[in-house]
Amino acid sequence: MAHSTAAVLILGLVCSTLLMSIRTAYRKHLRSIPGPCLARFTGVYRLSLVWKGDAPEQYRNVHAKHGKIVRVGPNHVSVSDPSEIQTIYGVGSKFLKTEFYTLMGPFYKGDVMHTTFSTRDPAYHRNLRSQVAAVYSMSNVRKLECYADECSAIFIDAMKARCADPIDIAPWLQWYAFDVIGGLTFQRRFGFMEKAGDIDNMIGGLDVAQSYAQFVGQFPKLHDYLFGSRVLMGTLKRVFPNLPDPLDRFMAIAEEEIVRYNTTVHQDGSRGDILAQLQATKDGQVPFRDVVNHITNNLIAGSDTTAISLRACIYYLLKTPHAYHALQGEIDAAFASGRLSEFVTYEESTKLPYLQATIKEAMRLHPGVGFPLERHVPPEGAVLCGKYLPGGTNVSMTAPVVHHDRTIFGDDAESFRPERWLETDEVRLKQMDRCSLAFGHGARSCSGKNISLMEMGKFIPVLLRNFELEWASEKPEWTTYCAWFWKQSDMLVRLKLRRQGDTKGLPES
Numbered sequence: 001m002a003h004s005t006a007a008v009l010i011l012g013l014v015c016s017t018l019l020m021s022i023r024t025a026y027r028k029h030l031r032s033i034p035g036p037c038l039a040r041f042t043g044v045y046r047l048s049l050v051w052k053g054d055a056p057e058q059y060r061n062v063h064a065k066h067g068k069i070v071r072v073g074p075n076h077v078s079v080s081d082p083s084e085i086q087t088i089y090g091v092g093s094k095f096l097k098t099e100f101y102t103l104m105g106p107f108y109k110g111d112v113m114h115t116t117f118s119t120r121d122p123a124y125h126r127n128l129r130s131q132v133a134a135v136y137s138m139s140n141v142r143k144l145e146c147y148a149d150e151c152s153a154i155f156i157d158a159m160k161a162r163c164a165d166p167i168d169i170a171p172w173l174q175w176y177a178f179d180v181i182g183g184l185t186f187q188r189r190f191g192f193m194e195k196a197g198d199i200d201n202m203i204g205g206l207d208v209a210q211s212y213a214q215f216v217g218q219f220p221k222l223h224d225y226l227f228g229s230r231v232l233m234g235t236l237k238r239v240f241p242n243l244p245d246p247l248d249r250f251m252a253i254a255e256e257e258i259v260r261y262n263t264t265v266h267q268d269g270s271r272g273d274i275l276a277q278l279q280a281t282k283d284g285q286v287p288f289r290d291v292v293n294h295i296t297n298n299l300i301a302g303s304d305t306t307a308i309s310l311r312a313c314i315y316y317l318l319k320t321p322h323a324y325h326a327l328q329g330e331i332d333a334a335f336a337s338g339r340l341s342e343f344v345t346y347e348e349s350t351k352l353p354y355l356q357a358t359i360k361e362a363m364r365l366h367p368g369v370g371f372p373l374e375r376h377v378p379p380e381g382a383v384l385c386g387k388y389l390p391g392g393t394n395v396s397m398t399a400p401v402v403h404h405d406r407t408i409f410g411d412d413a414e415s416f417r418p419e420r421w422l423e424t425d426e427v428r429l430k431q432m433d434r435c436s437l438a439f440g441h442g443a444r445s446c447s448g449k450n451i452s453l454m455e456m457g458k459f460i461p462v463l464l465r466n467f468e469l470e471w472a473s474e475k476p477e478w479t480t481y482c483a484w485f486w487k488q489s490d491m492l493v494r495l496k497l498r499r500q501g502d503t504k505g506l507p508e509s
């Protein structure tokens, strides 16, 4: 009797799940959107797109096969048409971030603390963003250049000491970027470069958090029962107090640094870092929790991203000799005519057109974020690519897909050719810039963009000024893996010191 009741219950459950799937699959409006059959019924299809860490390629293939608007999940639509960027992401757009982002909010003092990046609430977002708008402006970021210079000197020294053998430059670039972000955020260089390794598993922790977002992010409701569950997290922390939480370390550092700032003498204005600026805002202090929030955000968002872009610049230059020589020529000529300081300033770097084109082109071919940037269609619905999408549909564009659009970037969109940014007319250039999603777009675009552009513009000329780089790996290509951030590894290069006598001004090793 008990067996037959259980069987009936299971059968009922299976039937109702099936019926619900069929109903969702043939939902009005969405049923006319092309896409793989499996995607209509289950989120497993979306999981398959990110499973192997090659989401950028998978999403490109899906669009190549099904067109500009593709149904990639029961309630998920991926769009590749650049003309829809403004509608979905433009300033004033009512398309809000989806539940995917809730996975990126760290747990702080027993509750989720949504960051500028992870929050879905427009009012809360506006408040957080306004607290730091001036701090992240380019005019202010330029005051932070000294922290990048200090790290460049350490990097150059470390490379000088390792010139004899090929070196995997990929982790070095993350150690560099992490040390810069520590310096300019609160004047504490972590010392990744001196250690030549991870510290307190901070980079490892970020990778764990990424993997979580990669897989659980495809079924974000599960998050409420996993790392997003107050009960589960509270219990875990009570039962296993030493259980490492990948992001805890960053909030602990933020707190330590606020205490250090508040308990040391700094009234002489000697501290100009981001924490000092947040503590000295004219309308009274930013609340403690929000300062922790901003600082944590810098640590989480500020190293992987810049490192990925630096790697992309170096890799594509090494693989494209004509571009390498053109950039080297521009940098050498500028140094020879006294237009560049030993530690190139950001201002000087903006006057190197080929360098700026190289950075844009590298970020076009390999943007730091390789996942779809998900938004919800507002309640009233919207028309995208000529199709009506009901309110609540999860809609997204993926930078690596859009960046290969031939109508915008030309028939050779798949090649690395910095010249495309230099030889085009003003109207087209603006269009190319508008279609670059490397830093996102609109009100939710990257608030740390200026920090990264400052770092990259300064670092690349200093590196090429000091070293000749050569690909030294037996493998012709790097390895990449996308779990939201599109990270690269296996970048074995040989560095040869150039014009030894000319490196005056750089600290000796």
Ligand code: HEM
Binding pocket: 116, 117, 118, 129, 297, 298, 299, 301, 302, 303, 305, 306, 309, 367, 368, 369, 373, 374, 437, 438, 439, 440, 441, 443, 444, 445, 446, 447, 448, 449, 451, 452
């Ligand atoms: C080359 C380096 C970087 C790249 C490629 C990058 C990429 C991005 C992208 C694509 C977004 C938009 C995400 C979306 O729409 O879903 C974003 C947002 C954001 N990024 Fe970056 N980022 C970089 C550096 C940084 C740095 C250095 C920081 C902080 C110091 C930072 C902090 C943020 C924040 C706070 C947001 C959320 C902004 C908002 O919603 O208002 N990023 N970034």
